[in-house]
Every structure is written in C-alpha cells, then in structure tokens.
C-alpha cells in the first residue's frame with residue numbers, strides 16, 4: 001500500500017529511490033519513542049513512513065497549528081484557478097492521526113533538553129530515543145536592517161506569503177481589491193522556501209489582472225540576474241504571456257519601503273555605469289519576502305547552524321552535526337543542495353524513516369544506495385504549468401542532475417495528480 005501510494009504521485013522521484021521495506025516484529029525491539037516536532041510536509045511524511053515500516057515504534061508528533069494548510073497550490077488559490085480554495089488547501093490533523101495511529105500533541109514546542117533527551121510543550125514533557133525536527137523556515141526580518149517598527153509594518157502591510165494560511169488570505173485580499181498600478185514582489189537573497197514560488201506567484205497575479213481587465217503590473221525585484229528557478233522558462237513566460245503585466249527587474253536589491261508615500265527604494269545594477277544605483281518605485285501593493293533561515297527549533301535544541309542560519313548535518317545523514325539522536329528534515333536543513341520543497345521534504349523523510357528503522361534493527365544503512373529525488377511544479381496560467389525534476393546521487397558528495405518539462409497542459413495535469421497523491425499519502 002505504501003509503495004503504491006508513493007509511486008502514484010511521482011514516477012520520477014520514486015524511480016530514483018531504492019525502497020526496501022523492513023517490517024519489524026514486536027519481539028525485535030522494545031518500543032522506542034520517536035518525537036517529531038512540526039507537522040508540515042516533512043513531519044507528516046516521516047511519521048507516516050515510520051509507522052508504515054514499523055508498527056511498534058511509538059511516535060509522537062507535536063504541532064502548534066490547529067490545521068494543516070498547504071503552501072503548494074496556494075499561488076493557484078490567489079488567482080482562483082484549478083478550483084483551489086482555502087478549503088482544498090486545508091486538512092484536519094485529527095482525521096490524519098486517527099487514520100495512521102500515532103500520537104499527536106497540538107501545542108508549541110517550547111523547550112528541548114538534549115542532555116535529558118526531553119521535549120517540552122506547555123503541558124507535556126516527553127522523553128525521546130530519537131528526535132526529528134521538522135520546523136521549516138523562519139523569516140529573518142532583522143537581516144533587512146530596518147527599524148523594528150518598519151519590520152512590523154512590513155509584516156502587516158506587505159506580507160511575505162511563505163507561511164499559511166493568514167498571509168495567503170491577506171495576499172488574496174490585496175489582489176481582489178487591487179484597482180491598478182504596481183504590485184511589487186521582492187525575492188530575498190540566499191536560500192528560501194520554494195525557489196520558484198515568487199515567480200509562479202507573479203504569473204498567477206498577472207493572470208488574474210489579465211482575466212479581470214485590471215491595469216496592473218507585477219514588478220519582480222530580484223537580487224539575482226535571472227529567476228532563482230526555471231529561469232529560462234519563467235523569463236519566456238514573462239515575455240510572451242505577460243509582456244504587459246510582469247516587469248522582471250534582476251540585479252535589484254530591496255532596501256526600504258515607505259507606506260505613507262507608497263514608494264519602495266531599491267538598489268539596481270546599472271549596466272552602463274557598471275555600478276548599483278538607488279531608485280524608488282511607486283507601488284499600490286507589495287509582497288516583500290525577507291531572507292529566510294531555519295526555524296527556531298534548531299536554536300532551541302542548541303544545534304549547530306551554518307553561517308546562513310540553516311541546520312548543519314553530519315554527511316551523508318540527516319543527523320545533526322553534533323547529535324546522532326537528533327535528525328533535521330525539510331526546509332530547515334542547510335547541509336545539502338536540496339531545494340526547499342514539499343517533495344524534497346517527503347523524499348528525505350522516506351530516507352530517514354528507512355535509516356532509523358535499520359538502526360533499530362542493528363542493520364547498516366547506506367545513504368549512497370538510497371538516492372533522493374525531487375519534482376517541483378509551477379503554474380504559469382490557468383491551463384499550463386512547468387516542472388523541474390532533480391535527482392541527487394553521491395559521488396562521493398551529492399551531485400545534482402535536473403530536467404525541465406515543457407510548459408503545457410499535460411504538466412498542469414501532472415501537478416494536480418502530484419498534489420492529490422502527496423497529500424493523500426501523508427494526510428490520509
């Protein structure tokens with residue numbers, strides 16, 4: 001059943017994984033306890049796969065949000081395409097836990113004591129044999145070097161929209177009440193959640209403007225010369241489908257914003273003068289995405305971080321660089337060149353579940369024989385999408401190969417199947 005579900009949503013990804021289920025009988029081990037913090041794509045995936053591989057493990061998943069709301073497909077929700085609504089993005093944790101049979105605590109993790117191997121919420125303290133941290137990303141507004149007051153204003157008036165559901169609802173409201181002018185999307189420096197998301201969002205907003213005859217322009221401010229993902233494909237789409245609606249401004253750094261005069265200040269590379277020059281751009285609405293870093297769970301557990309603020313791991317594993325009993329999955333990891341995607345989180349979760357199960361059985365696990373895969377879809381209109389598939393092999397360090405699909409209706413259909421397959425696999 002597990003294998004069938006997994007194959008259903010990603011032929012490419014599953015083909016790159018060597019799946020060898022090892023079932024454990026009750027007498028083999030004495031019910032180890034695995035605590036998973038964060039029930040997003042990574043946490044739900046690893047909980048499901050561990051339970052599937054080994055019914056005798058005790059699993060407790062801790063999550064602070066009341067419901068699961070998906071980020072994948074949230075850009076389609078903004079543009080009201082593919083029948084995506086807030087309801088279709090939202091899933092009930094209680095139903096999932098009942099179906100898969102692991103324990104769930106709906107509270108925030110507020111303390112992690114690695115010496116005692118304990119995790120605490122406001123009402124529980126749990127001991128663990130293995131701890132898996134799946135907290136995702138955190139916004140790093142401090143890195144913008146703006147006043148605290150302005151950062152607060154940014155959060156309220158120009159939400160980043162990488163965390164569901166309120167920021168997505170705010171963005172949708174901004175789009176629906178937009179009367180015309182510039183809609184600014186600022187892409188952050190460094191690694192961030194879902195590299196193609198801002199460009200997909202630009203396409204979805206432009207599609208909305210086009211179909212609702214709104215005289216608006218999406219201005220994409222990007223510190224890079226080209227989009228961070230699917231660059232050729234997005235630039236082609238901006239030039240063809242949305243020539244009147246999207247203005248991609250590469251080598252452009254967001255500096256500050258003035259909500260009173262409605263102007264954004266940027267530093268833009270002047271190719272004639274060969275230097276960065278300041279300029280201001282008027283706006284009606286803005287979606288300013290600050291730099292990202294690993295969620296606070298990593299610091300709470302006093303684990304090692306990279307200089308960019310992501311969790312350091314012990315290669316080639318997903319164990320923390322300084323503690324073998326702690327694993328870090330999903331967007332928070334910064335050791336490997338993996339895109340911060342739901343599919344990547346899911347693929348890594350399967351590997352970690354297999355590894356932990358091997359460890360419990362005292363069997364060696366070779367990461368090098370269990371390569372990871374990723375596939376990431378982006379909608380560019382109400383009928384078409386483009387995808388990128390990655391495979392990662394160990395030679396001896398991780399080598400990435402990628403393949404981009406055509407921009408077409410078939411890819412949009414595959415995207416829907418992928419989403420339905422993944423969500424039904426991990427949420428039931």
Ligand SMILES: Cc1cc2nc3c(=O)[nH]c(=O)nc-3n(C[C@H](O)[C@H](O)[C@H](O)COP(=O)(O)OP(=O)(O)OC[C@H]3O[C@@H](n4cnc5c(N)ncnc54)[C@H](O)[C@@H]3O)c2cc1C
Pocket residue numbers: 037038039040041042043062063064065070071072073074075107108109110134135136137161162163193194197295297329330331332340341342343344345375376377378
């Ligand atoms: C607009 C957008 C579109 C995207 N589209 C795609 C796509 O098409 N395909 C794709 O593969 N990926 C896509 N992604 C990326 C994908 O959403 C992320 O990569 C994925 O969610 C990462 O999973 P995660 O489990 O690491 O983090 P998350 O899914 O963010 O989950 C982290 C969880 O941890 C919880 N948590 C954090 N701290 C605590 C605490 N102290 N106590 C308790 N709980 C805590 C949070 O509440 C959250 O539920 C998209 C992202 C965005 C923003």
